[in-house]
Amino acid sequence: MRYLLPLFLVLGLLSSCQKEEQAYALALPPGFPEVELPEDNLPTALRVELGKRLFFDPILSRDSSISCGSCHFRALGFADNKVVSPGIAGRLGFRNAPILTNLIYRENFFFDGGVPNLELQVVAPIEDTAEMDFHLGGVVERLARHPEYAPLLEKAYPGKPLTFALTRAIASYERTLLSGQSAFDRYYYQGDSSALNDQEKRGWQLFQDKGCRDCHAGPNFSNEEFINIGLYADYNYNGDPGRRRVTALESDIGKFKVPSLRNIALTAPYMHDGSIQNLEEVIDFFAAGGEAHFNKSPEIQAFVLSPQEKADLIAFLESLTDWDFVQGTD
Ligand code: HEC
Ligand code: HEC
Known part of the structure; x- marks a missing residue:
């Protein structure tokens, strides 16, 4: 009998270790x-x-x-x-x-x-x-x-x-919060050419042609850089100079981390301060080329979009919604 207790202890320890290490x-x-x-x-x-x-x-x-x-x-x-x-x-x-x-x-x-x-x-x-x-x-x-x-x-x-x-x-x-099962993912990463409709495909093309993908790049739609897009001519208006808070550099005023665009249709309002209400206005903002600012990225340039093209670009952004992910439970 006197050996039973230690044996149980050892077994108990072993099984708890196994559970701990369950990868x-x-x-x-x-x-x-x-x-x-x-x-x-x-x-x-x-x-x-x-x-x-x-x-x-x-x-x-x-x-x-x-x-x-x-x-x-x-x-x-x-x-x-x-x-x-x-x-x-x-x-x-x-x-x-x-x-x-x-x-x-x-x-x-x-x-x-x-x-x-x-x-x-x-x-x-x-x-x-x-x-x-x-x-x-x-x-x-x-x-x-x-x-x-x-x-x-x-x-x-x-x-x-x-x-x-x-x-x-x-x-x-x-x-573990991984989102990669949107219609776009099935099209682009999983090779299902029918996962996007024609409008969404045109939008994806515009996203590249209008330079959006230069910053919103890779599987997360962010190149991880800090960029001033000319959201404001003066970023002191609400005391948020962006990256400058970390580096204290003038050259970082108004620079913010390029946000991911995953599930973007569900996350209005937009920008670091939530100042843009919907995707249509975001696109209007980029098409207008932003405010003048000494740190503004040269990649932000005004461009022209027809109403059809604007709708196409929005349809593409909406195809980034991963319904399995947002409706999931774990
Ligand atoms: C030069 C880099 C750059 C380019 C080009 C660019 N963006 Fe962005 N984008 C950013 C940055 C940086 C922000 C965040 C700015 C902020 O919050 O002040 C942003 C914000 C956004 C947001 C809001 C995201 C959120 O969660 O609030 C959307 C949507 C967006 N961009 C779409 C586009 C589209 C569409 C294009 C092409 C027409 C585009 N971007 C071109 C850098 C860029
Ligand atoms: C009161 C609202 C609020 C609560 C509570 C909150 N967050 Fe946040 N979270 C935010 C805001 C706002 C930001 C953006 C802050 C910034 O950029 O300075 C953020 C940013 C983040 C980021 C950075 C994401 C990125 O891409 O840079 C992570 C990660 C995060 N939160 C996780 C958490 C965790 C974990 C908790 C709980 C311990 C938490 N948050 C509680 C509002 C909140």
């Missing part, structure tokens, strides 16, 4: 490039599951009213439909909530690129007074006395501090 196979969409994963945060089923739970749990905000999911809705490609999103007590931030799809392919985060990786990004909304208005210490205290989170986070990241486990788990979940 999570990321379902990269067909035709999308391979990805590099951070060595200290390879996805496992438990990590992803915990990250998802934490993403939608208001426990991360000071008064337990706001979760990450309060501003990032799956049905809207993980963006929202507000100009700027209300955080705790209805407080408003100053930027439009972006989509969170295919983040695994992005190189830096926020419109100004102020955060280099997903793990670090998690801290920003928790501590932002207009979002969750809390602090990591407070979150960790809550998680430490939580009957389920504390043991599960320890199991997912054995021997690591809770701050480490929290940020890694949410980042692991975010890396």
Whole structure:
């Protein structure tokens, strides 16, 4: 009898280890490039599951009213439909909530690129007074006395501090948000020439001919650069000089990270400040060539579009909606 207990313990440990290490196979969409994963945060089923739970749990905000999911809705490609999103007590931030799809392919985060990786990004909304208005210490205290989170986070990241486990788990979940099953993807990446109709195909051609693809490039429709498109002649109007917030350089005033266009038809209003209401007005903006600004990209040049061409371009942008993804549940 006296040997039974240790044996059970050993078996218990073994089976818990196996579960911990159950790798999570990321379902990269067909035709999308391979990805590099951070060595200290390879996805496992438990990590992803915990990250998802934490993403939608208001426990991360000071008064337990706001979760990450309060501003990032799956049905809207993980963006929202507000100009700027209300955080705790209805407080408003100053930027439009972006989509969170295919983040695994992005190189830096926020419109100004102020955060280099997903793990670090998690801290920003928790501590932002207009979002969750809390602090990591407070979150960790809550998680430490939580009957389920504390043991599960320890199991997912054995021997690591809770701050480490929290940020890694949410980042692991975010890396699973992969969108690549739109009509356009079936056409372009999966070789189904009938997946786009003639109008959408004309729109795709215009997207290339009018230079949109020079910036909105690759599977994520972003070349990851910071660009001033001449949205304003003076970016001081609301105190958001874009990339300059990070670099302090005059030459970065008004430069914003090229946004992804995935699920773009669902994520109005548009631009970093949500100042453009719909896709038609976005196209009017680009066709007019933008305001004069000393940092404006030379690639932003006025062009002429017939009403038919404009409708074609919009039809193409609408073909980027991935219904399987936005209607999915995990
Ligand atoms: C009150 C609304 C709000 C809440 C709550 C919120 N976000 Fe966001 N999120 C935003 C806004 C607005 C931005 C754009 C900020 C910027 O560019 O400066 C953003 C940007 C991001 C980005 C960067 C995406 C990119 O492509 O650059 C990620 C990732 C993200 N949020 C994840 C989260 C996570 C994880 C949480 C919860 C811990 C969270 N958000 C909570 C509004 C919110
Ligand atoms: C020189 C680079 C460049 C070119 C060319 C360009 N864009 Fe953009 N686009 C950007 C940047 C940068 C932003 C974000 C600007 C901001 O928020 O201030 C943007 C924003 C957008 C948005 C809003 C995205 C969102 O989530 O708010 C859409 C839609 C868009 N572009 C479509 C187009 C189309 C269509 C064309 C071609 C007619 C085009 N772009 C050409 C760089 C470019």
